[in-house]
Amino acid sequence: xxxxxxxxxxxxxxxxxxxxxxxxxxxxxxxxxxxxxxxxxxxxxxxxxxxxxxxxxxxxxxxxxxxxxxxxxxxxxxxxxxxxxxxxxxxxxxxxxxxxxxxxxxxxxxxxxxxxxxxxxxxxxxxxxxxxxxxxxxxxxxxxxxxxxxxxxxxxxxxxxxxxxxxxxxxxxxxxxxxxxxxxxxxxxxxxxxxxxxxxxxxxxxxxxxxxxxxxxxxxxxxxxxxxxxxxxxxxxxxxxxxxxxxxxxxxxxxxxxxxxxxxxxxxxxxxxxxxxxxxxxxxxxxxxxxxxxxxxxxxxxxxxxxxxxxxxxxxxxxxxx
Numbered sequence: 001x002x003x004x005x006x007x008x009x010x011x012x013x014x015x016x017x018x019x020x021x022x023x024x025x026x027x028x029x030x031x032x033x034x035x036x037x038x039x040x041x042x043x044x045x046x047x048x049x050x051x052x053x054x055x056x057x058x059x060x061x062x063x064x065x066x067x068x069x070x071x072x073x074x075x076x077x078x079x080x081x082x083x084x085x086x087x088x089x090x091x092x093x094x095x096x097x098x099x100x101x102x103x104x105x106x107x108x109x110x111x112x113x114x115x116x117x118x119x120x121x122x123x124x125x126x127x128x129x130x131x132x133x134x135x136x137x138x139x140x141x142x143x144x145x146x147x148x149x150x151x152x153x154x155x156x157x158x159x160x161x162x163x164x165x166x167x168x169x170x171x172x173x174x175x176x177x178x179x180x181x182x183x184x185x186x187x188x189x190x191x192x193x194x195x196x197x198x199x200x201x202x203x204x205x206x207x208x209x210x211x212x213x214x215x216x217x218x219x220x221x222x223x224x225x226x227x228x229x230x231x232x233x234x235x236x237x238x239x240x241x242x243x244x245x246x247x248x249x250x251x252x253x254x255x256x257x258x259x260x261x262x263x264x265x266x267x268x269x270x271x272x273x274x275x276x277x278x279x280x281x282x283x284x285x286x287x288x289x290x291x292x293x294x295x296x297x298x299x300x301x302x303x304x305x306x307x308x309x310x311x312x313x314x315x316x317x318x319x320x321x322x
Contacts, residue, residue: 021045028067044074046086050098059101062128069147079260081314087119095158098122116157143293156222177306179214188213204299221303228272232259235275265308
């Protein structure tokens with residue numbers, strides 16, 4: 001991260017000349033790119049396949065919110081040992097985003113929804129409207145629904161295809177932990193929406209939707225893993241520490257560590273619980289909802305640990321290749 005002289009339009013860093021990403025003109029990106037004739041967008045903005053009509057102010061305002069969430073996602077992915085390729089450059093294996101307005105979805109004649117398909121993540125612009133998003137959250141009985149949550153969930157589906165499905169060993173372990181994804185997805189969703197969620201879902205899943213099918217269980221758990229890692233990194237960057245004054249809650253001592261270092265998931269969990277407890281308590285003192293409205297069961301811990309162990313394996317494999 002750099003503090004840049006606002007009077008300049010280019011900067012030399014380690015003998016390489018950089019300029020702002022082309023989307024800086026819209027004030028939606030402050031990332032830098034090497035100065036070349038064919039490189040205009042940063043790695044995050046180069047993932048955009050479709051953006052809305054920016055001449056419409058409402059579209060522009062919503063797109064800006066989507067870009068903020070997407071850039072935070074991309075930053076997280078770049079910190080992990082995961083491939084980050086644009087579908088514009090790698091049509092078969094890459095990732096891209098379509099940000100669609102209501103007008104586009106109406107013209108298509110089909111009901112287009114936020115989701116993922118073969119590396120294409122579609123986000124409907126209305127999700128960037130806080131009122132509409134809250135209405136959807138309430139109608140679907142979700143404790144948590146945010147833009148960054150959407151991005152993390154949908155990208156989880158993409159990395160399931162790229163990482164889990166392509167590795168026989170990881171896939172076998174996935175099926176032991178999450179269940180067999182070969183079960184009919186369509187039938188599972190139909191049953192989920194018609195019959196509802198099992199009464200004991202909290203014992204095995206991080207959310208109600210996660211109980212619908214192993215693919216959704218993976219995506220919800222994956223998103224939750226990124227929630228934890230991102231929050232911990234922020235706390236670590238600010239040097240957050242906490243020593244409760246009440247002796248009976250000494251176990252809630254907080255000393256934020258870098259989650260991208262060589263920590264076990266138990267160490268990460270032991271640090272994140274006091275952090276979320278403190279944040280929730282602060283919110284309650286202000287009379288606002290919990291930032292972290294989740295309870296992590298033992299079974300969910302195993303699923304989160306599976307993802308963390310997979311990340312560590314990918315990191316080791318990448319190191320050995322070098």
